[in-house]
Amino acid sequence: MNAIKETNFELGQKKFYRGKVRDVYYFDNQMAVVATDRISAFDVVLPKAITYKGQILNQIAAKFLQATQNIVPNWLQNIPHPNVSVGVKCEPFAVEMVIRGYLAGHSWREYKSGKRTLCGVNLPNGLRENDPFPNPIITPSTKAAEGHDEDISKEEIIAKGIVSAQDYAQIEDYTFKIFAKGTEMAKERGLILVDTKYEFGKFDGKIYLIDEIHTPDSSRYFYAEGYEKRQKEGQAQKQLSKEFVRQWLIENGFQGKEGQKVPEMTPEIVDSISERYIELYENIMGEKFVKNTSNNLLADIEKSIKL
Numbered sequence: 001m002n003a004i005k006e007t008n009f010e011l012g013q014k015k016f017y018r019g020k021v022r023d024v025y026y027f028d029n030q031m032a033v034v035a036t037d038r039i040s041a042f043d044v045v046l047p048k049a050i051t052y053k054g055q056i057l058n059q060i061a062a063k064f065l066q067a068t069q070n071i072v073p074n075w076l077q078n079i080p081h082p083n084v085s086v087g088v089k090c091e092p093f094a095v096e097m098v099i100r101g102y103l104a105g106h107s108w109r110e111y112k113s114g115k116r117t118l119c120g121v122n123l124p125n126g127l128r129e130n131d132p133f134p135n136p137i138i139t140p141s142t143k144a145a146e147g148h149d150e151d152i153s154k155e156e157i158i159a160k161g162i163v164s165a166q167d168y169a170q171i172e173d174y175t176f177k178i179f180a181k182g183t184e185m186a187k188e189r190g191l192i193l194v195d196t197k198y199e200f201g202k203f204d205g206k207i208y209l210i211d212e213i214h215t216p217d218s219s220r221y222f223y224a225e226g227y228e229k230r231q232k233e234g235q236a237q238k239q240l241s242k243e244f245v246r247q248w249l250i251e252n253g254f255q256g257k258e259g260q261k262v263p264e265m266t267p268e269i270v271d272s273i274s275e276r277y278i279e280l281y282e283n284i285m286g287e288k289f290v291k292n293t294s295n296n297l298l299a300d301i302e303k304s305i306k307l
Contacts, residue, residue: 002297003037003049004083009302020045021057021217025305029203030077031089032305035061035212039273041246042256043149048265051274055082055292056281061212063285068181072174074209075201081304082292090201090208093163094143095152097175100195101136101183103127104220105243107195120153130194130222130237138175143199170207171200182214186221189286191240194220216241216280240280245273 007023015026020040025032035054039046062085065076075087098119100107107118108129116123119139127133140157141149154172158165175198186193196219199211212218220241230237249255252263281289294300 003051004034004054004297004301005038005049006036007034007298007301009305011302011305011307021054026089027307029089030086030307031075032307033085033087034301034305035083035085039242039245041242041249042254044256044262046245046262046265048270050270050277052289052291053274053277056277056289057212057215057217058083058085060215060281060284061085064182064185064214065209067185068178068209068213071177071181072209073206075203075211080306081301083297083301084304086305086307088203088208090203090210092143092199092201092210093167093171095157095162096141096143096149096197096199097171098139098141098195098197099136099175099179100139101132101179102192102194102222103129103131103133104194104237107139119151120155128231128234130231136176136179138172141197167202167207171198174198174200174207174209178209178213182219185214186284187224189284190224191283192222192224192227194222194239194241196220214284216277216284221284240283244276 006018009025011025013025013027017024021036021038023034023036035058037049037051037053039050039053058079059082062076062079065074068074075090076085077087079085103111110118111123111127116125121137121139124134140152140154142152143149154168157163158168163171178198179193179196182196183193196214198209198213200207201210202208220239220243223238227237249263254260254262278289
């Protein structure tokens with residue numbers, strides 16, 4: 001089975017959008033989102049697609065969207081294919097609500113460089129990498145159509161009219177509540193939800209949660225077992241996220257900066273990334289991953305999208 005690099009269906013759609021990972025087909029009041037096997041890091045789409053990655057992300061996102069629909073209405077209506085989600089076409093807010101429970105990833109890189117304010121949020125002194133924050137913090141970023149997303153503060157978002165003060169208060173409240181639910185579900189699986197991001201949009205004047213949630217592409221998880229011991233001894237945490245891909249790129253001289261070249265993605269590297277995504281799925285979902293081994297994957301996806 002080949003990985004899905006892209007789709008180019010003619011479905012009578014009103015509009016088509018190709019994101020870093022998803023291909024989106026827009027109709028009147030609905031949209032069909034195809035989770036391809038593309039993979040991005042440092043806001044760059046890597047040259048090779050990762051087999052089963054799209055199916056994994058689509059199925060994890062569906063589970064968590066269904067588990068949080070009593071907290072916030074979401075866009076999802078049905079899943080006609082393991083790689084496809086169909087739902088309400090919302091007008092997205094041009095921000096990502098990044099929420100962090102621990103000092104890891106981007107926040108650690110900023111902290112290590114000496115910064116003590118991130119997106120307008122003051123950070124305490126004396127923290128080490130992967131330490132918990134006293135309380136979860138929201139560090140929004142702009143949603144760039146192309147290029148890099150950028151950190152932005154709540155105050156700037158409201159002052160620039162990107163989101164109204166009233167709507168921001170609502171999505172902020174939703175963000176804390178969804179993160180609390182995700183944290184609780186992760187704990188049941190022996191995991192710690194470290195940080196994640198949510199996106200919101202509006203349909204008929206009502207705010208909806210959109211896109212994916214709590215997947216290894218949008219979230220970082222630590223294994224709870226041994227976390228305290230590893231922190232105490234200054235060891236790296238065992239984690240479930242896309243961070244291993246970023247680390248491989250960093251070790252090979254790539255961070256998405258001008259003049260840098262993506263290292264060669266050999267078949268062995270691609271297979272190892274696919275295996276790690278399956279491991280992520282099984283740990284997060286608590287069930288065995290069933291591979292969709294269809295020989296007519298693109299045709300199956302195209303047939304499944306009937307709006």
